[in-house]
Amino acid sequence: MKHVTEPAYVRWSLIAVAFLFLGLFLILPLIAVFTEAFKQGADVFFAAISDPETLSAVKLTLLVAAISVPLNVTFGVAAAWAIAKFSFRGKNVLLTLIDLPFAVSPVIAGLIFVLLFGSEGIAAPLLATLDLKIIFAVPGIVLATTFVTFPFVARELIPVMEAQGKDEEEAAVSLGASGWKTFWRVTLPNVKWGILYGVILCNARAMGEFGAVSVVSGHIRGMTNTLPLHVEILYNEYQFAAAFSVATLLAVLALVTLVVKSVIEWKTERQFEVEEEYHFDVSGERAG
Secondary structure, three states, X not given: OOOOOOOHHHHHHHHHHHHHXXXXXXXXXXXXXXXXXXXXXXXXXXXXHOOHHHHHHHHHHHHXXXXXXXXXXHHHHHHXXXXXXXXXXXXXXXXXXXXXXXHOOHHHHHHHHHHHHOOOOOOHHHHHHHOOOOOOOHHHHHHHHHHHHOHHHHHHHHHHHHHHXXXXXXXHHHOOOOHHHHHHHHHHHHOHHHHHHHHHHHHHHHHHOOHHHHHHHOOOOOOOOOHHXXXXXXXXXXXXXXXXXXXXXXXXXXXXXXXXHHHHHHHHHHHHHHHHHHHHHHHHHHHO
């Protein structure tokens, strides 16, 4: 059968359009960020990076990510395991709830938390009794970030677990392994690259989240400003060099995320190829 393909000029035109799109919307903005950051010299750049308010924003961003990402990993693994490996009532409802942050604007999510935990919110009397402050404090930022990022790990793991099926788990259970032992020794190692991929995406979104965090943070300098909020404040105050200098931290994070994401995708594809070759060899031996 003759292999049908598009003419060369069509293929090269599509490639040129793709590179033009990447250049306009990815490469040029990155070049502009780094150019503006060093426009007034390295001294201004390092002064902006080492500013106490910038360091405070970096620490808060890392703290929020360090709390929200493990929470999302725990939820994502549990939800994916339940959805992919078991049948139960309410599975479709759970899938819908997992996708909820994709459908709801982050700003709306932040407003919901304000209505729940604000000074005039539903839970305000209880919070006053316990002397807890959530809105305009770190707990509110963690809640908002966790909400907007919790689908990433689950959504990466569900198709991976479904593609792997239940054969290995059922074999382990039939040989006497307990449910937890099967999970730790069979299920989890098989999805390790999927987990890492989800963690990378979740962490990148957690560090770069703006909308929901902006609503619940209060923009308190040195206390509740994450890196994206700090960049906004510097830009609004016409401190353009400082704003772009701090923005380079987020740009570097994005570049590192892309590199790690590409490596994980390559590792995952390689793992699937090895597994397919193994299953093919085993099937061939059985047939022989």
